[in-house]
Amino acid sequence: MATYSSRKPAWGQKENQQETPADKKRKMVVSGASGLKVRSHRGVLSVVNLRAEGNAVRKSLEAANPSKAGMAAVAGDGSSTSPDCVDALLNLKMVGKTKFDFKGKSEQMMDYIKKLRTCIRAFQELDRNHTQEKLEQLKQIEAQRLSRVESETQMRNQYLQLESGYGELKALYSQLQQELNQEQAAKQALVRVEEKHVETIQSREKDITMLNGQIEKLQSDLISSNKQVSVLQDINKRLQEYNTSLQQYNSKLQVDASNAAEAMSRTQKEKAAIMENLSTLRGSTTSLNAQLAATKASLQDKIQQHKDAVEEASRLRMDIQRCTEDRDQLASQVSSFEAENAMYKECTGKSVAEIKLISNKALALEESYTTANERIKSLRQQLEITQHKLEVAESQLELSRGESATQGMKYAEISERLVETERKVKEGEMLRRKLHNTILELKGNIRVFCRVRPLMVEEDEGNESPSVQFPSSTDLEGRAIELVQPSGGPKHCFQFDKVFGPDVKQAGVFEEISQLVQSALDGYKVCIFAYGQTGSGKTHTMIGNPEIPDEGGVIPRSLEQVFESSQALIAQGWKFCMQASMLEIYNETIRDLLAKGPVNGDVKQMYVVKHDPSGNTSVSDLTLVEVATWKEVSNLLHRASQSRSTSKTLMNEQSSRSHCVFTLRISGVNEGTEQAVHGVLNLIDLAGSERLSRSGATGDRLKETQAINKSLASLGDVIMAIANKDPHVPFRNSKLTYLLQPCLGGDSKTLMFVNISPDMKSLNESLCSLRFAAKVNACEIGVPHRQTSLSIRSS
Numbered sequence: 142m143a144t145y146s147s148r149k150p151a152w153g154q155k156e157n158q159q160e161t162p163a164d165k166k167r168k169m170v171v172s173g174a175s176g177l178k179v180r181s182h183r184g185v186l187s188v189v190n191l192r193a194e195g196n197a198v199r200k201s202l203e204a205a206n207p208s209k210a211g212m213a214a215v216a217g218d219g220s221s222t223s224p225d226c227v228d229a230l231l232n233l234k235m236v237g238k239t240k241f242d243f244k245g246k247s248e249q250m251m252d253y254i255k256k257l258r259t260c261i262r263a264f265q266e267l268d269r270n271h272t273q274e275k276l277e278q279l280k281q282i283e284a285q286r287l288s289r290v291e292s293e294t295q296m297r298n299q300y301l302q303l304e305s306g307y308g309e310l311k312a313l314y315s316q317l318q319q320e321l322n323q324e325q326a327a328k329q330a331l332v333r334v335e336e337k338h339v340e341t342i343q344s345r346e347k348d349i350t351m352l353n354g355q356i357e358k359l360q361s362d363l364i365s366s367n368k369q370v371s372v373l374q375d376i377n378k379r380l381q382e383y384n385t386s387l388q389q390y391n392s393k394l395q396v397d398a399s400n401a402a403e404a405m406s407r408t409q410k411e412k413a414a415i416m417e418n419l420s421t422l423r424g425s426t427t428s429l430n431a432q433l434a435a436t437k438a439s440l441q442d443k444i445q446q447h448k449d450a451v452e453e454a455s456r457l458r459m460d461i462q463r464c465t466e467d468r469d470q471l472a473s474q475v476s477s478f479e480a481e482n483a484m485y486k487e488c489t490g491k492s493v494a495e496i497k498l499i500s501n502k503a504l505a506l507e508e509s510y511t512t513a514n515e516r517i518k519s520l521r522q523q524l525e526i527t528q529h530k531l532e533v534a535e536s537q538l539e540l541s542r543g544e545s546a547t548q549g550m551k552y553a554e555i556s557e558r559l560v561e562t563e564r565k566v567k568e569g570e571m572l573r574r575k576l577h578n579t580i581l582e583l584k585g586n587i588r589v590f591c592r593v594r595p596l597m598v599e600e601d602e603g604n605e606s607p608s609v610q611f612p613s614s615t616d617l618e619g620r621a622i623e624l625v626q627p628s629g630g631p632k633h634c635f636q637f638d639k640v641f642g643p644d645v646k647q648a649g650v651f652e653e654i655s656q657l658v659q660s661a662l663d664g665y666k667v668c669i670f671a672y673g674q675t676g677s678g679k680t681h682t683m684i685g686n687p688e689i690p691d692e693g694g695v696i697p698r699s700l701e702q703v704f705e706s707s708q709a710l711i712a713q714g715w716k717f718c719m720q721a722s723m724l725e726i727y728n729e730t731i732r733d734l735l736a737k738g739p740v741n742g743d744v745k746q747m748y749v750v751k752h753d754p755s756g757n758t759s760v761s762d763l764t765l766v767e768v769a770t771w772k773e774v775s776n777l778l779h780r781a782s783q784s785r786s787t788s789k790t791l792m793n794e795q796s797s798r799s800h801c802v803f804t805l806r807i808s809g810v811n812e813g814t815e816q817a818v819h820g821v822l823n824l825i826d827l828a829g830s831e832r833l834s835r836s837g838a839t840g841d842r843l844k845e846t847q848a849i850n851k852s853l854a855s856l857g858d859v860i861m862a863i864a865n866k867d868p869h870v871p872f873r874n875s876k877l878t879y880l881l882q883p884c885l886g887g888d889s890k891t892l893m894f895v896n897i898s899p900d901m902k903s904l905n906e907s908l909c910s911l912r913f914a915a916k917v918n919a920c921e922i923g924v925p926h927r928q929t930s931l932s933i934r935s936s
């Protein structure tokens with residue numbers, strides 16, 4: 142079979158080889174002989190082999206000779222026309238049973254003749270068929286010849302088309318060749334790129350191996366992160382709850398605040414009006430007071446006059462009485478005289494002279510009687526006038542009393558309003574404090590309060606001015622402290638959440654932290670510690686003198702409040718169980734201050750600080766005492782104070798030589814709501830930082846001072862690391878920092894008191910303490926976390 146394809150020549154084949162006419166003819170013959178139909182389509186020739194056509198012709202010839210199928214069958218009876226059968230028939234010999242069995246041979250001959258005849262008839266039939274076939278084939282050949290001529294014409298046309306297609310193909314070929322060159326160049330570039338890619342892939346593979354290592358590490362990190370995430374989710378959930386409650390609280394506060402603001406503006410307006418009224422009232426009060434004084438004076442006069450008048454009246458009445466008596470006496474005398482006169486006239490002839498005398502006497506008496514009457518009359522008139530004056534004075538007095546009552550009412554009203562305004566201002570202050578606390582809690586900062594103690598008598602002797610001042614501007618009042626230099630150098634100003642001056646008493650300090658203490662009962666971990674140089678008032682602030690009510694410090698006051706509040710909460714279904722412990726860290730060793738017998742016994746006990754995953758801290762073997770009343774705690778404090786390491790130094794009569802940690806663990810259960818809370822209150826009195834040059838420490842004191850300064854320096858390192866958000870915080874560098882880890886790096890509410898001595902000699906120490914406190918104030922330790930559960934049954 143010959144085929145022809147328009148495909149591109151194979152690589153290496155001569156591209157522009159000239160085609161000879163012989164080649165062309167051969168191609169034509171080949172294509173014609175094989176009966177190919179060539180069709181050009183988009184420059185590609187498709188070739189169909191017509192050999193199948195010849196096969197079809199042969200088959201049709203066989204179909205046209207149906208008797209051929211029966212020839213085999215004839216072979217046996219002479220009808221077969223196959224050469225072998227015919228040869229076999231012609232070579233057939235007649236065989237008799239014997240040599241002379243002519244009958245048998247003739248019978249065979251007859252049969253043979255029959256077969257020959259049949260064969261001849263078959264050949265005749267075949268010959269007819271062949272002749273007819275031949276005619277038909279001649280017709281077909283003619284038709285084929287015609288169709289071939291036609292197809293030759295078509296082929297020629299096709300050839301021409303092919304020629305033009307070939308030209309096109311050549312152009313296409315050269316174009317493709319160019320494209321190929323370009324492709325090859327591109328391929329080489331690609332190969333280079335590929336090589337680079339391989340290199341990159343190799344380096345990437347290295348990276349991948351490295352990354353796989355990292356991924357493994359990351360996966361382990363991821364697992365721990367997932368744990369953290371679940372913890373954080375838990376925290377987040379709690380925060381959301383907290384947030385919702387805060388939002389509710391906030392909206393309530395906002396409503397309260399807007400109400401308060403409205404009330405405040407109303408009150409301020411009222412206050413302004415009141416102040417105006419007050420000033421006018423004050424004016425009118427002064428004038429009224431003057432009037433009142435004048436009225437009082439005149440009233441006094443009037444009262445005096447009235448008194449005088451009353452006295453005069455009584456005097457006059459007595460006079461009148463006397464006069465009336467005199468008159469009556471005179472009248473009786475006159476009547477007796479008249480009776481005597483008549484008797485004299487009747488009975489005796491008394492002398493005319495006596496009668497005249499008696500008449501004169503009678504006349505005189507009558508005269509005095511008339512004068513007395515007149516006097517009585519005038520006295521009555523005077524009495525009437527005096528009574529009238531008295532009435533006028535009384536009505537004036539009544540009027541003044543009425544005015545004074547109105548003034549009093551106005552005063553009472555104004556005082557009430559002032560009390561109300563003061564109450565509102567106090568409420569506003571409370572609200573501000575609450576909001577401030579909430580903001581600080583949300584920010585997660587450690588709160589810092591600064592307390593300046595008063596100058597001691599011996600410090601005051603030098604008549605040196607104190608080293609601290611308190612700015613009085615409204616925005617800084619109570620929140621800022623300035624350190625002044627004796628030489629008049631620049632001031633150092635520090636701002637804290639609260640600054641207490643020397644005149645603020647223990648109660649005033651506690652008022653500011655009472656809410657924080659209260660939150661230990663709500664299930665928070667609360668930590669309050671006092672920091673400062675030796676003798677600056679840490680122990681005074683934290684413990685004070687619990688025996689004297691006004692002198693008690695943060696610890697006794699906090700415990701009193703906790704017990705009182707827990708008692709009050711019983712009504713709401715709460716039951717609290719509280720355990721107290723007290724330890725000191727002395728020379729980097731923990732000592733149990735509540736241990737029975739001598740502190741830590743004869744055998745040196747090793748107390749180990751442990752933190753569990755939920756952030757709770759415990760110290761092994763530490764004495765825990767269940768407490769329910771302030772009295773019990775007071776006894777414990779007394780016991781602990783006797784065990785605590787203190788001694789006299791140049792800086793302090795009774796200096797604490799250790800860090801003292803009081804812990805109250807609070808567990809509350811509400812049977813009604815099945816809620817449980819677990820709060821912790823840590824109250825810490827740190828040992829004072831001191832300069833060896835000033836404290837004059839030697840021997841054991843020197844060792845103590847060095848241990849104190851070292852642990853406070855570790856505290857400073859921890860604070861610096863937290864403030865700088867360092868990945869590693871060196872909590873384990875000292876017992877103190879390790880114990881305080883949950884408070885400094887965890888989720889507790891932490892407050893630091895920085896205690897300051899105002900003595901000019903302590904200026905440098907105060908500056909160091911205030912700088913440290915400012916650093917602490919900038920620390921973000923995380924959002925406080927409330928420990929609550931619904932686990933009464935499970936626990």
Ligand SMILES: Nc1ncnc2c1ncn2[C@@H]1O[C@H](COP(=O)(O)OP(=O)(O)OP(=O)(O)O)[C@@H](O)[C@H]1O
Pocket residue numbers: 593594595643673674675676677678679680681682793795796797798827828829830896
């Ligand atoms: N706010 C204050 N009001 C009155 N007196 C105070 C005040 N603060 C401290 N003091 C007195 O100052 C003295 C030293 O105070 P305190 O012992 O509390 O200092 P400290 O900082 O604990 O010292 P140390 O670190 O050496 O133990 C004490 O006598 C104390 O009573």
